[in-house]
Amino acid sequence: DSVFAHIVLAPEDPILGVTVAYNKDQSPVKLNLGVGAYRTEEGKPLVLNVVRKAEQLLVNDQSRVKEYLPITGLADFNKLSAKLIFGDDSPAIQENRVTTVQSLSGTGSLRVGGEFLGKHYHERTIYIPQPTWGNHPKIFTLAGLSVKSYRYYNPQTKGLDFEGMLEDLGAAPSGAIVLIHACAHNPTGVDPTVEQWEQIRTLMRSKGLLPFFDSAYQGFASGNLDSDAQPIRMFVADGGELLAAQSYAKNMGLYGERVGALSIVCRNADVASKVESQLKLVIRPMYSSPPLHGASIVATILKDRNMYDEWKVELKSMADRIISMRHQLFDALNSRGIPGDWSHIIKQIGMFTFTGLNPEQVAFMTKEFHIYMTSDGRISMAGLSSSTVPHLADAIHAAVT
Numbered sequence: 001d002s003v004f005a006h007i008v009l010a011p012e013d014p015i016l017g018v019t020v021a022y023n024k025d026q027s028p029v030k031l032n033l034g035v036g037a038y039r040t041e042e043g044k045p046l047v048l049n050v051v052r053k054a055e056q057l058l059v060n061d062q063s064r065v066k067e068y069l070p071i072t073g074l075a076d077f078n079k080l081s082a083k084l085i086f087g088d089d090s091p092a093i094q095e096n097r098v099t100t101v102q103s104l105s106g107t108g109s110l111r112v113g114g115e116f117l118g119k120h121y122h123e124r125t126i127y128i129p130q131p132t133w134g135n136h137p138k139i140f141t142l143a144g145l146s147v148k149s150y151r152y153y154n155p156q157t158k159g160l161d162f163e164g165m166l167e168d169l170g171a172a173p174s175g176a177i178v179l180i181h182a183c184a185h186n187p188t189g190v191d192p193t194v195e196q197w198e199q200i201r202t203l204m205r206s207k208g209l210l211p212f213f214d215s216a217y218q219g220f221a222s223g224n225l226d227s228d229a230q231p232i233r234m235f236v237a238d239g240g241e242l243l244a245a246q247s248y249a250k251n252m253g254l255y256g257e258r259v260g261a262l263s264i265v266c267r268n269a270d271v272a273s274k275v276e277s278q279l280k281l282v283i284r285p286m287y288s289s290p291p292l293h294g295a296s297i298v299a300t301i302l303k304d305r306n307m308y309d310e311w312k313v314e315l316k317s318m319a320d321r322i323i324s325m326r327h328q329l330f331d332a333l334n335s336r337g338i339p340g341d342w343s344h345i346i347k348q349i350g351m352f353t354f355t356g357l358n359p360e361q362v363a364f365m366t367k368e369f370h371i372y373m374t375s376d377g378r379i380s381m382a383g384l385s386s387s388t389v390p391h392l393a394d395a396i397h398a399a400v401t
């Protein structure tokens with residue numbers, strides 16, 4: 001008998017499991033709105049032209065070898081990533097008080113940051129928004145932190161529960177860590193305004209709460225890299241400390257290459273170098289050093305003016321297509337006279353719309369219309385195209401009436 005005979009079958013991941021179910025469906029009209037990956041109007045995955053170009057340059061460069069990267073990753077990549085998120089002229093970077101390590105996409109950056117905090121930070125409680133990306137509680141629990149939540153979304157308004165958020169952060173123990181979606185909150189698509197960010201910042205700094213930004217969608221939300229990073233830059237500008245996890249999965253379409261970075265902004269350069277030395281002790285026994293290829297692509301693009309500009313154009317066109325899908329879906333629902341206010345579809349930001357559909361309605365749409373999404377009613381706008389909007393609108397119509 002197997003020594004593993006006692007092991008029970010684990011459930012599928014609630015998000016990735018949607019794709020598993022989709023793949024089994026034989027219907028020609030099936031539609032996968034579960035997974036957060038960009039699709040073209042033709043429903044195909046997209047590799048950016050500028051990424052192909054960078055890969056070509058890398059392949060043609062005979063001097064390139066496959067040696068291990070240092071524990072902290074590719075130095076150029078780290079420097080350029082910090083500039084991308086904090087801004088070209090960030091005083092924190094100029095003062096050498098930022099340490100950046102290359103990590104395995106957003107998830108790996110969150111995990112390394114979580115492990116570091118679990119080992120070295122005095123208040124081992126992290127507040128995450130309610131709701132949030134399903135992986136957050138798991139990542140931070142395994143990192144040894146105690147996970148609590150703060151109010152974020154108001155189902156009545158399908159918008160921000162700003163009062164609830166301030167109340168919960170105000171009641172958090174001083175020094176607690178607060179996980180913040182830098183932009184395009186997943187799954188709700190609801191972000192605070194700049195004025196609200198300023199109030200959140202003031203409250204958090206007055207209580208010594210430590211911000212941990214999760215930036216998985218820089219440039220992907222608004223189409224503009226700087227506006228999407230603005231909340232983070234507000235927190236850097238006040239001179240305080242913070243962590244930021246960056247992912248290049250969406251904004252460069254490098255999903256499977258697993259490219260990301262963790263930056264820790266410290267009070268001064270001395271602290272930053274000690275923090276970096278400890279980050280190395282977190283990373284070494286976890287995966288030794290990060291992968292070379294994806295980081296080389298990113299560094300190639302970010303350090304070349306023309307390629308960087310080309311990337312921005314391609315990034316904007318992905319963001320614009322998603323925004324246009326919001327309008328098309330909104331119009332399609334209105335033209336069917338579907339009851340209710342659907343304006344949240346055009347107000348929400350980023351890859352996802354939090355439709356407000358309940359688990360029963362979602363199950364109905366999957367069964368009758370072969371449309372796949374997470375049971376919380378979150379749909380990926382990037383998985384939608386002009387040709388599939390009518391099918392989705394029909395399904396929503398049938399589900400709510």
Ligand code: PMP
Nearest residue numbers: 036105106107133186216247249
């Ligand atoms: N944070 C959030 C909020 C996300 O939506 C995602 C992607 N689904 C990630 C982090 C990390 O993704 P990845 O590890 O693929 O970069």
